[in-house]
Amino acid sequence: MTRSGAWKSVMNVLMFSLTGLCTLFTIGTLLFILGYLVSHGASALNWAFFTKLPVPVGEIGGGMANAIVGSAKVLLLATLIGVPIGFLGGVYLNEYAGAAAAFVIRYATDLLNGVPSIVIGIVVYTLVVHPMGHFSTVSGGVALGIMMIPIAVRSTEEFLHAVPNSLREAATALGASKWKTIVTVVVPAAITGIITGTMLDLARVAGETAPLLFTALNNQFWSAGWSHPTATLPVMIFAYAIAPYDDWHRQAWAAGFVLLMFVLAINITARFILSRASYAPRGMV
Amino acid sequence: MDPSSGDLAKAVDARTPLPGNHSPADTPGGIGSDQMKVQTMKLKASNVNFFYGGFHALHEINLQFSANKITALIGPSGCGKSTFLRSLNRLHETIRGARLEGTIVLDNENILAMNASALRRRVGMVFQRPNPFPKSIFDNIAYGPEINGMGNHQHVAELVEQSLIRAALWEEVKDKLHQSAYGLSGGQQQRLCIARALAVNPEVLLLDEPCSALDPIGTAKIEELLFTLKDQCTIVIVTHNMQQAARVADYTGFFLMGKLIEFDDTKKIYTTPGKKETEDYITGRFG
Amino acid sequence: MATYPSTANSRALPPGGRARSFLRRGQVGEDVAYLVTLVAAATIFLITSLIFYELFVQSAVSRQKFGFHFLFTQTWDPIAGNFGALPFIYGTVVTAALSLLIAIPQGLGSAIFLAELAPRRVSDSLTFLIELLAAVPSVIYGLLGIFILVPFLQARVVPVLKAVFGFLPIFQGVFYGVSYFSAGVVLSVMIMPFIVSVSREVLLAVPKDQREASLALGGSRWQTTWHVVVPYALKGIMGSIFLALARALGETMAVTMVIGNTPQIKASLLAPGYSIAAVIANEFTEAVGSLYISSLIELGLVLFVVTFIINGLARLMIMAASRGGAHS
Numbered sequence: 001m002t003r004s005g006a007w008k009s010v011m012n013v014l015m016f017s018l019t020g021l022c023t024l025f026t027i028g029t030l031l032f033i034l035g036y037l038v039s040h041g042a043s044a045l046n047w048a049f050f051t052k053l054p055v056p057v058g059e060i061g062g063g064m065a066n067a068i069v070g071s072a073k074v075l076l077l078a079t080l081i082g083v084p085i086g087f088l089g090g091v092y093l094n095e096y097a098g099a100a101a102a103f104v105i106r107y108a109t110d111l112l113n114g115v116p117s118i119v120i121g122i123v124v125y126t127l128v129v130h131p132m133g134h135f136s137t138v139s140g141g142v143a144l145g146i147m148m149i150p151i152a153v154r155s156t157e158e159f160l161h162a163v164p165n166s167l168r169e170a171a172t173a174l175g176a177s178k179w180k181t182i183v184t185v186v187v188p189a190a191i192t193g194i195i196t197g198t199m200l201d202l203a204r205v206a207g208e209t210a211p212l213l214f215t216a217l218n219n220q221f222w223s224a225g226w227s228h229p230t231a232t233l234p235v236m237i238f239a240y241a242i243a244p245y246d247d248w249h250r251q252a253w254a255a256g257f258v259l260l261m262f263v264l265a266i267n268i269t270a271r272f273i274l275s276r277a278s279y280a281p282r283g284m285v
Numbered sequence: 286m287d288p289s290s291g292d293l294a295k296a297v298d299a300r301t302p303l304p305g306n307h308s309p310a311d312t313p314g315g316i317g318s319d320q321m322k323v324q325t326m327k328l329k330a331s332n333v334n335f336f337y338g339g340f341h342a343l344h345e346i347n348l349q350f351s352a353n354k355i356t357a358l359i360g361p362s363g364c365g366k367s368t369f370l371r372s373l374n375r376l377h378e379t380i381r382g383a384r385l386e387g388t389i390v391l392d393n394e395n396i397l398a399m400n401a402s403a404l405r406r407r408v409g410m411v412f413q414r415p416n417p418f419p420k421s422i423f424d425n426i427a428y429g430p431e432i433n434g435m436g437n438h439q440h441v442a443e444l445v446e447q448s449l450i451r452a453a454l455w456e457e458v459k460d461k462l463h464q465s466a467y468g469l470s471g472g473q474q475q476r477l478c479i480a481r482a483l484a485v486n487p488e489v490l491l492l493d494e495p496c497s498a499l500d501p502i503g504t505a506k507i508e509e510l511l512f513t514l515k516d517q518c519t520i521v522i523v524t525h526n527m528q529q530a531a532r533v534a535d536y537t538g539f540f541l542m543g544k545l546i547e548f549d550d551t552k553k554i555y556t557t558p559g560k561k562e563t564e565d566y567i568t569g570r571f572g
Numbered sequence: 573m574a575t576y577p578s579t580a581n582s583r584a585l586p587p588g589g590r591a592r593s594f595l596r597r598g599q600v601g602e603d604v605a606y607l608v609t610l611v612a613a614a615t616i617f618l619i620t621s622l623i624f625y626e627l628f629v630q631s632a633v634s635r636q637k638f639g640f641h642f643l644f645t646q647t648w649d650p651i652a653g654n655f656g657a658l659p660f661i662y663g664t665v666v667t668a669a670l671s672l673l674i675a676i677p678q679g680l681g682s683a684i685f686l687a688e689l690a691p692r693r694v695s696d697s698l699t700f701l702i703e704l705l706a707a708v709p710s711v712i713y714g715l716l717g718i719f720i721l722v723p724f725l726q727a728r729v730v731p732v733l734k735a736v737f738g739f740l741p742i743f744q745g746v747f748y749g750v751s752y753f754s755a756g757v758v759l760s761v762m763i764m765p766f767i768v769s770v771s772r773e774v775l776l777a778v779p780k781d782q783r784e785a786s787l788a789l790g791g792s793r794w795q796t797t798w799h800v801v802v803p804y805a806l807k808g809i810m811g812s813i814f815l816a817l818a819r820a821l822g823e824t825m826a827v828t829m830v831i832g833n834t835p836q837i838k839a840s841l842l843a844p845g846y847s848i849a850a851v852i853a854n855e856f857t858e859a860v861g862s863l864y865i866s867s868l869i870e871l872g873l874v875l876f877v878v879t880f881i882i883n884g885l886a887r888l889m890i891m892a893a894s895r896g897g898a899h900s
Contacts, residue, residue: 086616089612091612116875169412172376174429213857
């Protein structure tokens with residue numbers, strides 16, 4: 001073997017080994033995060049976490065029941081706002097829009113997707129919180145709802161796009177009008193994908209903290225209603241993590257564990273459903 | 286493909302013994318053009334021109350389809366036969382920039398002035414590749430009757446059974462009506478699509494190369510089926526397979542570069558074509 | 573757009589005649605469906621425009637008072653009413669740059685391994701795991717940052733860095749734990765999945781004949797990867813990096829928790845600093861007076877405009893890559 005030949009093969013082994021190390025390191029980070037949260041979070045977790053209110057500084061115990069309910073309320077509202085707009089917008093993009101309209105809407109969607117979440121928080125503050133006069137659960141839902149729109153649009157559009165045109169033609173040839181074709185054939189064919197897309201979308205905003213800081217704010221007690229501030233898990237984690245009390249840190253780990261498990265469970269379930277979806281566009285014939 | 290016209294002529298003769306309830310009287314004799322005059326014309330296209338944007342895809346097509354007969358449209362790919370077929374139930378409106386000129390008359394009614402949904406209910410279509418909906422077998426067939434408001438559940442269930450029987454698929458699927466249509470073989474899926482088209486009782490059935498994605502067994506089943514169906518509706522089939530046209534069709538039209546070159550009794554087209562281009566095509570000199 | 577035949581009478585419905593056909597018999601359902609989806613799509617456009625409009629209008633007080641000096645002033649003094657964005661812009665840029673410096677080599681290395689070396693199945697499952705990293709909420713990264721990363725850097729990493737590179741100004745001064753450096757490291761982990769998963773996809777899309785041509789000329793696998801495959805996919809890789817950058821610039825919670833929240837400009841990476849998103853998160857609810865609030869909103873406007881530009885560039889590059897055939 002010539003000298004350059006040897007050099008070539010040394011470089012080959014060396015560089016690919018380095019890329020392997022990079023991968024190992026990246027995967028290792030994830031495993032470390034999971035492992036640490038499980039060991040620290042799960043041990044700090046107890047039944048009271050799910051059933052009790054937070055206790056004042058100095059008292060041991062208490063839980064985050066109000067934050068769990070608050071997160072659920074905010075996420076419910078966000079889904080009710082973000083998913084219909086995103087879904088219908090996606091239908092418009094794939095089934096109706098001409099080239100120019102599609103470009104504009106798609107561009108706006110991408111732009112919205114790129115807006116930093118803290119900026120969404122500011123805008124919802126000026127548009128909802130300020131006119132209402134106080135922080136509220138509703139405004140938190142609006143903020144997260146806006147954040148859900150872009151992903152809902154893109155996943156709807158993508159899965160509708162994967163529905164072969166031959167199905168639209170078949171329905172049309174049987175006398176179905178356009179909207180009937182969409183409602184009875186196109187959307188049902190894509191529905192598994194759209195639902196899993198929505199699940200991933202929900203998981204993404206479930207961990208959002210920044211837009212809630214000046215909309216839903218926080219609350220040490222049960223929220224007095226939709227138009228009042230509420231605790232949410234992510235904001236509680238933030239508040240407890242930066243506080244100087246060990247017991248609060250333990251609670252923050254427990255909350256982090258619960259939040260992470262929720263988010264990962266949705267992610268894994270969604271991917272599982274997608275990979276086993278009974279209808280795949282390529283499966284034709 | 287290099288068929289001699291002699292083989293094709295044999296294929297034409299050989300279709301008589303195929304199963305099905307067509308009587309020998311249905312088989313046109315050598316004087317097809319005379320017979321055509323006494324046939325009822327179900328569908329008439331006059332002076333049809335078709336454009337994709339600036340491209341002139343069909344030139345002055347004049348063609349009539351006899352009721353309860355099978356008419357085949359043949360020709361090399363890109364000759365306009367599928368375009369013409371799609372214009373018969375206005376599916377060409379699928380394509381942006383597509384424009385149709387001329388008149389197409391279904392039972393003395395201009396289809397271009399009809400409501401498109403109503404037209405497509407009367408003129409059904411089966412596509413090149415089987416395209417069942419991602420629904421159960423039952424729901425696939427029930428789809429047409431349901432969107433067209435054809436009666437209650439009981440009636441729809443009867444229609445489903447009838448259509449599957451007519452499409453010769455009932456025996457194979459009657460125990461798994463509520464399973465996904467995607468579990469069927471390609472040939473079964475295509476017969477399912479035919480059953481789906483039949484469920485709305487179309488008067489005309491258009492088939493766009495329905496066997497091109499099927500194996501020989503699947504193809505044979507579809508061809509048998511066409512014979513049994515022609516008592517119930519008028520059939521127009523586009524095919525690039527000349528043997529198939531020879532086997533199934535009563536009449537054949539030959540398209541070339543957007544023009545209808547020749548239209549006649551199938552036997553005449555395959556034995557004594559009137560035009561040089563037709564002869565070149567069926568003897569395999571091009572296409 | 574998916575194409576459909578029109579169901580109306582084609583002669584009676586001229587192109588663009590949708591509005592006129594409204595309330596035509598049999599067309600009502602059709603028109604309602606169209607309008608409902610159109611309104612939803614228009615809402616998306618309106619929301620996006622409204623975000624920009626609100627940021628612009630609500631920051632008027634600050635923009636009028638400070639003009640462009642706002643961007644170049646170092647003081648942030650709520651009591652005296654003097655507001656300048658420079659320390660935050662500096663902190664945002666430094667932390668984002670540092671995160672890219674770490675994430676690009678590691679992310680690209682991982683992507684190369686996953687695309688070129690790992691068997692497809694292994695690669696798919698590993699990529700799935702890495703994409704899960706993107707699903708971890710940022711507040712959890714912050715939590716890990718405060719309690720794990722900062723002590724670790726303080727005990728193990730920074731002493732070594734100071735011993736080796738201590739002569740460089742960027743590694744001088746006392747390290748309190750919270751710093752630009754900590755924020756950059758946390759950000760690098762957060763943006764890694766974007767670089768890995770997009771780059772891997774772009775690399776996988778490089779046509780086989782490109783690789784074969786190089787191998788046939790006697791190139792080693794690494795030479796083929798480095799001199800042929802990566803350059804072919806470069807635009808797509810750049811796109812992934814810009815996407816990651818936009819994410820790093822706008823990231824709030826994790827940075828807020830580890831950057832130190834001190835409005836100053838220091839050359840040393842080991843010093844505490846502040847970022848645009850962090851100052852908004854910390855001070856917005858407590859801000860009093862229209863000038864203070866308006867200044868914070870103007871910071872939001874700056875962030876919006878910058879991420880808008882970076883995202884635009886990322887899109888352009890990914891589009892160019894797909895047009896060039898390097899990305900499917």
